[in-house]
Amino acid sequence: MPLRTDKEISLAVIKTACSSCNLRELCLPFGLSEDEMTRLDKLINVRKRIKRNEHLYQAGQPFEFIYAIRSGFFKTDVLLEDGRDQVTGFQMAGELLGLDGIGTEAHSCNAVALEDSEVCYIPFARLEKLSREVQTLQRHFHKVMSREIVRDHGVMMLLGTMRAEERLAAFLLNLSQRFTARGFSHAEFNLRMTREEIGSYLGLKLETVSRAFSHFQEAGLISVQQKHIHILNIPGLKEIMNSHQPPLSAVRAGGA
Amino acid sequence: MPLRTDKEISLAVIKTACSSCNLRELCLPFGLSEDEMTRLDKLINVRKRIKRNEHLYQAGQPFEFIYAIRSGFFKTDVLLEDGRDQVTGFQMAGELLGLDGIGTEAHSCNAVALEDSEVCYIPFARLEKLSREVQTLQRHFHKVMSREIVRDHGVMMLLGTMRAEERLAAFLLNLSQRFTARGFSHAEFNLRMTREEIGSYLGLKLETVSRAFSHFQEAGLISVQQKHIHILNIPGLKEIMNSHQPPLSAVRAGGA
DNA sequence: CGCCAACTTGATGGCTGTCAAGTCAGGTGG
DNA sequence: CCACCTGACTTGACAGCCATCAAGTTGGCG
Numbered sequence: 280m281p282l283r284t285d286k287e288i289s290l291a292v293i294k295t296a297c298s299s300c301n302l303r304e305l306c307l308p309f310g311l312s313e314d315e316m317t318r319l320d321k322l323i324n325v326r327k328r329i330k331r332n333e334h335l336y337q338a339g340q341p342f343e344f345i346y347a348i349r350s351g352f353f354k355t356d357v358l359l360e361d362g363r364d365q366v367t368g369f370q371m372a373g374e375l376l377g378l379d380g381i382g383t384e385a386h387s388c389n390a391v392a393l394e395d396s397e398v399c400y401i402p403f404a405r406l407e408k409l410s411r412e413v414q415t416l417q418r419h420f421h422k423v424m425s426r427e428i429v430r431d432h433g434v435m436m437l438l439g440t441m442r443a444e445e446r447l448a449a450f451l452l453n454l455s456q457r458f459t460a461r462g463f464s465h466a467e468f469n470l471r472m473t474r475e476e477i478g479s480y481l482g483l484k485l486e487t488v489s490r491a492f493s494h495f496q497e498a499g500l501i502s503v504q505q506k507h508i509h510i511l512n513i514p515g516l517k518e519i520m521n522s523h524q525p526p527l528s529a530v531r532a533g534g535a
Numbered sequence: 536m537p538l539r540t541d542k543e544i545s546l547a548v549i550k551t552a553c554s555s556c557n558l559r560e561l562c563l564p565f566g567l568s569e570d571e572m573t574r575l576d577k578l579i580n581v582r583k584r585i586k587r588n589e590h591l592y593q594a595g596q597p598f599e600f601i602y603a604i605r606s607g608f609f610k611t612d613v614l615l616e617d618g619r620d621q622v623t624g625f626q627m628a629g630e631l632l633g634l635d636g637i638g639t640e641a642h643s644c645n646a647v648a649l650e651d652s653e654v655c656y657i658p659f660a661r662l663e664k665l666s667r668e669v670q671t672l673q674r675h676f677h678k679v680m681s682r683e684i685v686r687d688h689g690v691m692m693l694l695g696t697m698r699a700e701e702r703l704a705a706f707l708l709n710l711s712q713r714f715t716a717r718g719f720s721h722a723e724f725n726l727r728m729t730r731e732e733i734g735s736y737l738g739l740k741l742e743t744v745s746r747a748f749s750h751f752q753e754a755g756l757i758s759v760q761q762k763h764i765h766i767l768n769i770p771g772l773k774e775i776m777n778s779h780q781p782p783l784s785a786v787r788a789g790g791a
Numbered sequence: 792c793g794c795c796a797a798c799t800t801g802a803t804g805g806c807t808g809t810c811a812a813g814t815c816a817g818g819t820g821g
Numbered sequence: 822c823c824a825c826c827t828g829a830c831t832t833g834a835c836a837g838c839c840a841t842c843a844a845g846t847t848g849g850c851g
Contacts, residue, residue, distance in 0.1 A: 357688055361777040363696045367688045379688065381681035388688065407674065411667045418663065424680045425637035431687035432613055432623045432635065432644065438694035439738035440619045443839070474798065482695035484840055489799055505798075505848075521617040699807065730830065740808055745831055761816070761830075 295349070295399070296320050305373030305460065306347050307401070307423070310415050318409060319416065325400035335376060335390040335398060342380030344400045348372050351396020352471040355379075355388045356479070366480040368430075369393075369454075369472060372461060377403075378427055393471040438482045440523070446481040447491040448520040451501070455510055465513075470506040495519075551582050551605070551655070561629030561716065562603050563657070563679070566671050574665060575672065581656035591632060591646040591654060598636030600656045604628050607652020608727040611635075611644045612735070622736040624686075625649075625710075625728060628717060633659075634683055649727040694738045696779070702737040703747040704776040707757070711766055721769075726762040751775075 297308040298316045308316050326349065329335055335346060338358065350372050358364040367388055370376055380386040381403065410417035437446050459465040470477070474485040474492075481488070495501045500516055502509040510516065553564045554572045564572050582605065585591055591602060594614065606628050614620040623644055626632055636642040637659065666673035693702050715721040726733070730741040730748075737744070751757045756772055758765040766772065 357692055359692065359696075359777075359779075361779045363692070363779050365692045365695045367691055378681055379685050382678045382685055383682075387685045407670075407677070411670065411673060414663075414667065417667060421663070421680075422638045424677075424684070425634055426639075427684050428680070428687060429635050429638055429643045431684060431691065435623055435687065435690055435694060436613055436615065436619070436621050438691060439621045439735070440615075473796090479695070485798080486800085486841085487839060489797095490839095493799070521615075523615075523617045523619050729828090741830080742809085742832085743807060745829095746807090749831070 295326050297323070300349065302347075302349065302373040302461075307375065307416075307419065309419055311413070311419075312415075315413050315415060318413065322405045322409060323399050323401055327398055327400065329392040329396045329398055331392055331394050333392050335392065336380075336386045337389045338386055340386050342377065342384045342386055343403060345375055345377040345380075345403055345406065346390070347399040347401060348374055348376065349397040349399055351398075352393045353390050353396065354393055354472060354476060354480075355390050357388045364479070365482075366472075366476050368434075369480065371457060375423060378424055393476075434480075441520075443481075443483050443487050444491045444494065445520050445522060446483065447477075447488060447495070448516045450477065450481060451508065451510060452513070452516055452520060455513070466510045468508055470508060552576050553579070556605065558603075558605065558629040558717075563631065563672075563675065565675055567669070567675075568671075571669050571671060574669065578661045578665060579655050579657055583654055583656065585648040585652045585654055587648055587650050589648050591648065592636075592642045593645045594642055596642050598633065598640045598642055599659060601631055601633040601636075601659055601662065602646070603655040603657060604630055604632065605653040605655055607654075608649040609646050609652065610649055610728060610732060610736075611646050613644045620735070621738075622728075622732050624690075625736065627713060631679060634680055649732075690736075697776075699737075699739055699743050700747045700750065701776050701778060702739065703733075703744060703751070704772045706733065706737060707764065707766065708769070708772055708776060711769070722766045724764055726764060 297303055297306075297320050298313065300306070300308075303309065303316070308319055311319060329351070335353065348370055353370040353376060354366050355368045355370065355376070356364055356366045370390075376390050376398075377386065379388050406416075406420070410420055437449055441449065454468065454470075455465045458468050472480075474488045477483075478485045478488045483491075492501070492503045495516075496503050498515070500510070500512045500519070502511060553559055553562075553576045554569065556562070556564075559565065559572070564575055567575060585607070591609065604626055609626040609632060610622050611624050611626065611632065612620055612622045626646075632646050632654075633642065635644050662676070666676055693705055697705065710724065710726075711721045714724050728736075730744045733739075734741045734744045739747075748757070748759045751772075752759050754771070756766070756768045756775070758767060
């Protein structure tokens with residue numbers, strides 16, 4: 280139970296404080312003491328609602344904040360001069376947005392809400408200052424950035440070595456796991472993104488995504504009804520994800 | 536000229552101090568004052584030679600150091616249980632290795648020297664401590680991590696949207712630019728990696744890489760002699776890199 | 792009820808993977 | 822010096838996966 284010693288603190292403020300946020304174990308406050316969390320709270324003066332299809336930030340804008348998603352769902356995408364674009368990630372509650380902007384002090388991608396969302400604005404300069412004073416915060420922030428790098432390596436692996444159905448299986452398993460971590464069903468959820476956005480993220484065309492969904496359904500692995508997904512066979516999906524067949528030369532070398 | 540007031544300091548030590556390293560503008564010491572650089576120097580007790588094909592670290596090993604490349608050339612790669620693997624990057628002098636290990640406190644990829652190299656071992660716990668005390672160092676370290684994330688997004692874009700020759704053109708231009716930043720020729724250099732490693736990084740098979748090299752040579756864009764590359768036409772390579780043809784629907788919408 | 796975006800499904804083609812054979816460069820030993 | 826060997830590379834023929842193009846279906850909304 281959160282303490283409420285001061286009646287003047289509005290319920291809205293209490294609801295949005297890190298210390299009473301049910302995402303604190305997933306988000307930036309992870310591992311902080313009560314006192315440290317209060318200090319982090321004090322940085323975060325702005326919390327905004329972002330409506331579906333609205334930009335949280337756009338490529339080229341000056342970097343000032345990183346953002347913690349309190350609720351909702353986002354995508355980030357990169358646009359090249361020649362018109363190419365690609366979704367670089369989907370972010371859900373408890374995850375941070377904007378880390379791409381630190382290096383150049385300007386955002387390098389666009390962040391768009393895929394559903395009505397709530398976001399905490401964290402002034403980066405003040406976060407750096409606090410993380411000079413609070414070792415646990417510093418450490419955790421570094422871990423978050425490092426994990427983002429590792430996650431990207433996983434996507435590179437997916438794009439570089441997996442075939443279409445392997446990619447989609449990996450994508451569904453990843454979503455399932457992240458929903459589970461947030462207390463939602465691991466087997467049943469609604470996709471917030473279109474087939475085209477999934478395809479962009481996975482380096483596939485929307486028709487290929489659609490065909491893979493259909494095939495998974497025929498195989499009894501999932502049931503799909505537009506954006507509603509029901510995963511029926513997680514081991515089966517894992518098998519597809521790992522269905523890579525090493526070349527005979529490797530089998531010979533390894534099995535001899 | 537580096538100062539040599541104390542005859543007892545061996546030339547080897549002087550040569551390897553951050554303050555006299557000619558990579559300090561590219562590497563971690565960037566932006567530090569003399570005094571701050573000295574404090575950074577004090578962290579770095581170990582500098583090792585890594586021979587060609589030796590591992591600097593391997594996936595699964597406990598994370599303790601990040602590494603700055605003083606000279607030489609590395610690759611990092613990830614190996615999946617099913618035998619798939621992919622090169623996630625090539626690193627050259629002045630760049631950092633090991634950032635992937637912070638998040639889980641164990642390395643998530645392998646780092647292998649592609650030529651005889653020299654590496655500075657930076658104890659991460661002490662780097663964190665110092666970056667709590669030295670704001671410029673903290674800021675620069677965050678920038679390096681952020682740029683790594685942005686770089687990975689670039690690779691995702693390459694893997695997700697580009698065709699084989701576009702990928703190789705982007706790869707060559709990237710190498711050229713990085714060699715230039717290090718004072719080498721922008722037009723002529725030796726590849727440290729095999730066609731297979733290039734292919735793994737670019738999500739292609741070695742035969743495809745080889746064919747693309749041959750085609751670039753026929754087109755007069757480069758001259759290739761095994762690992763020796765001479766870039767003859769940088770604008771031409773850029774054109775290939777951006778040779779994406781937007782679908783007619785986009786042309787109609789944009790051009791009407 | 793009509794409209795539109797999102798999605799599904801089918802037919803076809805092209806890029807790149809696969810398999811195979813041959814070439815080249817560098818190193819070793821006679 | 823030269824023959825030989827090996828790993829890296831090149832080139833060719835073919836096939837398969839996925840992109841492309843096209844048409845039709847579904848669901849949401851005014």
